Amino acid sequence: RTLITEPTQRLSSNCVSTQPLEVQPMRLLVVDDSLLSRKMLVRLLTSKDHVCEQAEDGEKAVRKYLEMVERGEPPDAILMDFEMPVMNGPTATARLRELGCACLIVGVTGNVLPQDIDHFKEQGANTVLAKPLNIEAFESFLRAFRPARRTVTQVPTPPAAATGNP
DSSP: OOOEEETTEEOOTTEEEOSOOEEOOOEEEEEOSOHHHHHHHHHHHHTTTOEEEEESSHHHHHHHHHHHHHTTOOOSEEEEOSSOSSSOHHHHHHHHHHTTOOSEEEEEESOOOHHHHHHHHHTTOSEEEESSOOHHHHHHHHHHHSOEEOOEEEOOOOOHHHHTOO
8 A cells, every 4th residue: 555645755555654743844933022932932943943033023023024035935934922012913914914925823922812812813813822832732733734744664564364465
């Protein structure tokens, strides 16, 4: 039997996936006005092999996004804080969507009141996660939106009797 993980990738006939999907490294834009929060989030994400760029408010996030697109390296996802000076997260999210940003935008905030979450989503956030960010919850969300790679392990071929062959 042949397992297909992607249209162009085939695994040998006696290989099966035995581990959960892993999220491929992504290019992320981390936006938070707290330097400490940004550093902790970037450290956590880079430990999972993601590449991170940073901005400290919504206005700088919009500029950074445009710079990334201009140099041909748009972000795969943006992690956006809610409350920031100059331009807050929901406003920046709406502006990014107006500019044609189609990447994932994940609100990462301490504001977990239902009306704040709804407001963030109404402005274009795909989801909103509570601080401190749970990396497993974040990567679980990413798996739903991003192609993943499988870890493959060689397993023995079943005996001929089990396959129905003489």
